[in-house]
Amino acid sequence: xxxxxxxxxxxxxxxxxxxxxxxxxxxxxxxxxxxxxxxxxxxxxxxxxxxxxxxxxxxxxxxxxxxxxxxxxxxxxxxxxxxxxxxxxxxxxxxxxxxxxxxxxxxxxxxxxxxxx
Amino acid sequence: xxxxxxxxxxxxxxxxxxxxxxxxxxxxxxxxxxxxxxxxxxxxxxxxxxxxxxxxxxxxxxxxxxxxxxxxxxxxxxxxxxxxxxxxxxxxxxxxxxxxxxxxxxxxxxxxx
Numbered sequence: 536x537x538x539x540x541x542x543x544x545x546x547x548x549x550x551x552x553x554x555x556x557x558x559x560x561x562x563x564x565x566x567x568x569x570x571x572x573x574x575x576x577x578x579x580x581x582x583x584x585x586x587x588x589x590x591x592x593x594x595x596x597x598x599x600x601x602x603x604x605x606x607x608x609x610x611x612x613x614x615x616x617x618x619x620x621x622x623x624x625x626x627x628x629x630x631x632x633x634x635x636x637x638x639x640x641x642x643x644x645x646x647x648x649x650x651x652x
Numbered sequence: 653x654x655x656x657x658x659x660x661x662x663x664x665x666x667x668x669x670x671x672x673x674x675x676x677x678x679x680x681x682x683x684x685x686x687x688x689x690x691x692x693x694x695x696x697x698x699x700x701x702x703x704x705x706x707x708x709x710x711x712x713x714x715x716x717x718x719x720x721x722x723x724x725x726x727x728x729x730x731x732x733x734x735x736x737x738x739x740x741x742x743x744x745x746x747x748x749x750x751x752x753x754x755x756x757x758x759x760x761x762x763x764x765x
Binding site: 575576577578579580583590591626633636637638639640641642643644645646 | 656658683685693694695696697699700702740742752753754755756757758
């Protein structure tokens with residue numbers, strides 16, 4: 536099956552500019568996540584969707600970040616305006632039950648590497 | 653909020669040596685997952701532990717979940733160069749909501765040939 540797709544793979548912008556990232560999860564996966572991974576750190580959850588509803592956005596900086604998943608499939612994450620500290624890899628993941636593992640397994644996309652100058 | 657800490661942050665081993673990374677949570681976990689991220693890649697799911705004291709093995713990898721469900725470890729026997737990468741634990745909070753993982757900071761493993 537196809538994996539989680541993300542675009543663009545790389546983006547360089549100046550501070551105060553806007554940027555948007557796109558994610559298409561694995562077909563049939565109801566849960567979608569956006570993570571921010573700063574170099575040398577673990578992924579930090581920004582927002583979690585179940586179908587087209589938000590389950591958790593407690594760590595999303597809502598003054599500048601927004602995300603939507605209008606039709607319960609693909610999703611976009613936007614930053615407006617960007618700050619230097621937003622430089623990171625933005626990972627999208629979707630999850631499904633893996634009966635072999637007895638676990639909800641998260642499948643990550645390749646990520647978008649954002650550099651804010 | 654929930655915090656998950658991992659040690660060591662970095663580990664360099666000679667090929668053939670063993671490797672262990674430890675994960676500690678500030679709160680009791682409902683389960684813990686382990687992921688591997690190759691350099692330049694994205695996290696890949698390895699395993700989930702659910703039961704107190706659970707031990708699972710995948711070839712040369714042994715995963716343990718503590719009795720109190722607040723700590724976990726990953727042990728690799730006889731490391732190979734293919735084991736290079738960063739290993740993350742991710743704790744799942746014991747709530748009724750959909751799965752939400754808090755990732756540790758990871759242990760970056762370098763295997764010297």
